[in-house]
Amino acid sequence: MLELDLWYLIGLPLLFAAGWWLRGFDARVRAAEQGAAPQALTRGLNLLLNEQPDKAIDAFIDVVKLDPETIELHYALGNLFRRRGEVERAVRIHTHLLSRTDLPAKERANALAELGQDYLKAGLLDRAEDAFTRLLQEPAHRLGALRALLRIYQMEREWVKAIECARRLEREAGETHQVAVAHFHCELAQAALNGGDLDAAKRYIDEALAVHRRSVRALVIAGEIARQRGATDDALRYWLRIESDAPEYLPLVAARLTELLDATGRRAEALNLLRRNLLDWPSIDLLEIAYQRVCAWEGTAAGEQLLREQLRRQPTLLGFEKLLAARSAAAQGDSELELLRMLIHAQVRKLARYRCSKCGFRAREFHWQCPGCTSWDSYPPRRLEELDNT
Numbered sequence: 001m002l003e004l005d006l007w008y009l010i011g012l013p014l015l016f017a018a019g020w021w022l023r024g025f026d027a028r029v030r031a032a033e034q035g036a037a038p039q040a041l042t043r044g045l046n047l048l049l050n051e052q053p054d055k056a057i058d059a060f061i062d063v064v065k066l067d068p069e070t071i072e073l074h075y076a077l078g079n080l081f082r083r084r085g086e087v088e089r090a091v092r093i094h095t096h097l098l099s100r101t102d103l104p105a106k107e108r109a110n111a112l113a114e115l116g117q118d119y120l121k122a123g124l125l126d127r128a129e130d131a132f133t134r135l136l137q138e139p140a141h142r143l144g145a146l147r148a149l150l151r152i153y154q155m156e157r158e159w160v161k162a163i164e165c166a167r168r169l170e171r172e173a174g175e176t177h178q179v180a181v182a183h184f185h186c187e188l189a190q191a192a193l194n195g196g197d198l199d200a201a202k203r204y205i206d207e208a209l210a211v212h213r214r215s216v217r218a219l220v221i222a223g224e225i226a227r228q229r230g231a232t233d234d235a236l237r238y239w240l241r242i243e244s245d246a247p248e249y250l251p252l253v254a255a256r257l258t259e260l261l262d263a264t265g266r267r268a269e270a271l272n273l274l275r276r277n278l279l280d281w282p283s284i285d286l287l288e289i290a291y292q293r294v295c296a297w298e299g300t301a302a303g304e305q306l307l308r309e310q311l312r313r314q315p316t317l318l319g320f321e322k323l324l325a326a327r328s329a330a331a332q333g334d335s336e337l338e339l340l341r342m343l344i345h346a347q348v349r350k351l352a353r354y355r356c357s358k359c360g361f362r363a364r365e366f367h368w369q370c371p372g373c374t375s376w377d378s379y380p381p382r383r384l385e386e387l388d389n390t
């Protein structure tokens with residue numbers, strides 16, 4: 001059975017052929033010449049119906065040789081092939097148009113833009129980048145090309161080029177890319193940090209904060225850079241700003257923040273911060289960190305007490321599993337308790353995922369950019385179980 005898309009594929013040439021005959025009827029001229037073009041169209045149509053799309057493309061290419069007015073048909077067919085994932089066929093159609101020196105420059109630029117989209121869809125990023133870079137010179141295509149290049153540079157993790165591209169779009173199209181640009185600087189800072197170049201990391205992160213003062217990710221990284229440079233007060237200042245600016249993200253730095261507070265003789269303040277935020281911004285991740293800290297600093301009995309209190313306020317299976325683990329560790333040799341914990345663990349593992357708020361993509365780890373839909377800041381710092389309860 002033919003799919004809906006395929007009917008489109010057949011319907012399009014049919015419409016063009018109908019237009020042809022009507023025009024011929026009105027004009028009543030060039031009758032002999034016109035005979036050849038509809039014939040080629042009909043042949044292409046038959047080949048499509050017989051599911052021989054490659055031969056059909058050849059037939060349609062013959063049509064455009066006979067009458068450049070069929071260019072629109074080529075765009076329509078190319079688009080359909082691309083949408084159906086038959087990118088090679090789309091590329092053939094658009095490459096053919098591009099190679100026709102007798103076509104107006106405007107049409108060749110259109111073909112190049114379509115070809116760029118084909119390459120993008122096929123994941124041939126180098127070729128797509130090349131096509132869209134050439135289109136930057138075409139006023140009608142410049143903004144579209146910049147948007148495509150911005151996508152490509154992000155996929156290639158070419159952050160400097162991505163920043164440049166976003167800046168041009170802001171200047172020329174009045175678009176806002178503040179959040180993304182801050183992330184691009186953060187990517188550069190994180191890479192420098194991973195490579196041990198703290199000075200470069202600091203420069204990049206200052207840029208990120210200059211672009212987006214409240215960027216949580218920039219604050220997380222800025223604190224880490226300061227910590228590694230031995231600037232403890234700065235590190236604390238950046239991380240404590242997360243508590244005041246975006247407390248739901250505190251779990252991302254709570255472990256390092258409380259460790260640093262403790263190292264500077266401020267253990268009571270660290271415990272206060274954890275208890276205060278568990279009350280106001282309860283989260284499974286924060287509970288885990290608070291539990292570890294309380295166990296280490298005040299003993300396992302106090303840790304268990306914290307788990308019980310939090311479970312009464314915010315009952316979650318993931319929290320309950322922690323309590324069972326604590327009980328099971330305390331009652332060594334209670335094999336039934338351990339079995340129960342393992343059973344629950346197997347059941348709740350999938351509840352421990354993070355989920356993109358834009359596309360629903362689930363991930364074991366927290367992401368700043370969704371691997372599914374490439375949105376920035378689309379992951380709430382909460383586990384699936386909490387997201388579904390709120």
Ligand SMILES: [Zn+2]
Pocket residue numbers: 356357358359360361370371372373374375378
């Ligand atoms: Zn997503």
